[in-house]
Amino acid sequence: MEDRNAANLASRSTGSGGQTTGTRAMGDPSTWVDEHGDALFRYALLRIRERASAEDVVQETFLAAVKSKNEFQGNSEVRTWLIGILRHKIGDYFRKNGREVQVDSNPDDADPVIDSWFNKKGFWIKPPKTWDVNPAELAERQEFWLVLQGCMDALPGRAGEAFSLRVVDDIEAGEVCKVLGITTTNLWVLLHRARARLRACLEEKWFGRQTKESA
Amino acid sequence: MMLNCKDATRLISEGLDHRLSIWQRINLRLHVMMCKACNAYKRQIEGLQRVFVLLRQRGKGVVPDMSSDAHRLSPVKREQIKHLLESQTRVDPTDRL
Known part of the structure; x- marks a missing residue:
């Protein structure tokens, strides 16, 4: 089976002078690493949290992708397809290392962290402060980016x-749902949780310190 | 029916993901007009969203240039994978004819 895949692959690539132009919308595998490598790596890092292993899993993903190129259906983006493979590889990694595959906060359940910010009637216990947000200026500041990264790393599994x-990689909502195997409503819940936590984290780690400066 | 703050924060986020129904929009607008905390919250969430759009535009896909290398594949690994992929696409010599 694998031989035949490999043969198809080779004939396809020699047929077009090393390019895989015959394959619809999937691009040349030689450009995959530059185009998708960092995105896959970040995704892997988010789950695995250890650099070297995350890189290895990304490598395995690309190799598996190249072998099963023919299974790629043009109905999703290459990146989504690659992320789908990556998720399997991450699952394998967890199993191999005796780690439980993470089954965390179900979008259908209440979120205790967010709940704790509100009283029984659903009103703020500790209301948000007024920030002096200037997105353009913030986006320029490296220190802010680092704090933001830290806050993103702290997001719980699925929301993260x-x-x-x-939001970060700007993959279409439908594609994200496919990759994560969730409904659109679930996606909205998860995004809300992520944003709410990021906000709280930034208020503590960034704006809490900045207020003096901006006042 | 009046929204409470918890519902309002949920709708503020959802409003970024899809078009809310007319009643949701009216209720949310009323709430945010009267509630200073949710008004602040809304600005923060929308400001954050804007930050990500800007970061994306600049960095073309996620991490801007200024981002730490901590969130990118290392150059060594990158080359290694490319090399492997290349050798994979050249595997079968019987198919060379």
Whole structure:
């Protein structure tokens, strides 16, 4: 089976002078690493949290992708397809290392962290402060980026994945749902949780310190 | 029916992801007009969203240039994978004819 895949692959690539132009919308595998490598790596890092292993899993993903190129259906983006493979590889990694595959906060359940910010009637216990937000200026500041990264790393599993794919990597909502195997409503819940936590984290770690300066 | 703050924060986020129904929009607007905390919250969430759009535009896909290398594949690994992929696409010599 694998031989035949490999043969198909080779004939396809020699047929077009080393390019895989015959394959619809999937691009040349030689450009995959530059185009998708960092995105896959960040995704892997989010789950695995250890650099070297995350890189290895990304490598395995690319190799598996190249071997099963023919299974790629043009109905999703290459990146989504690669992330799908990556998720399997991450699952394998967890199993091999005796780590439980993470089954965390179900979007259908209440979120105790967010709940704790509100009283029984659903009103703020500790209301947000007024920030002096200037997105353009913030986006320029490296210190802010580092704090933001730290806050994103602290997001719980699925909310973090959803946010990273949808908002950070700007993958279409439908694709994100496919990758994560969730409904659109679930996605909204997860994004809300991610944003709410990021906000709280930034208020503590960034704006809490900045207020003096900006006042 | 009046929204409470918890519902309002949920709708503020959802409003970034899809178009809210007319009643949701009206209720949310009323709430945010009267509630200073949720008004602040809304600005923060929308400001954050804007930050990510800007970061994306600049960094073309996620991490801007200024981002730490901590969130990118290392150059060594990158080359290693490329090399492996290349050798994979050249595997089968019987198919060379």
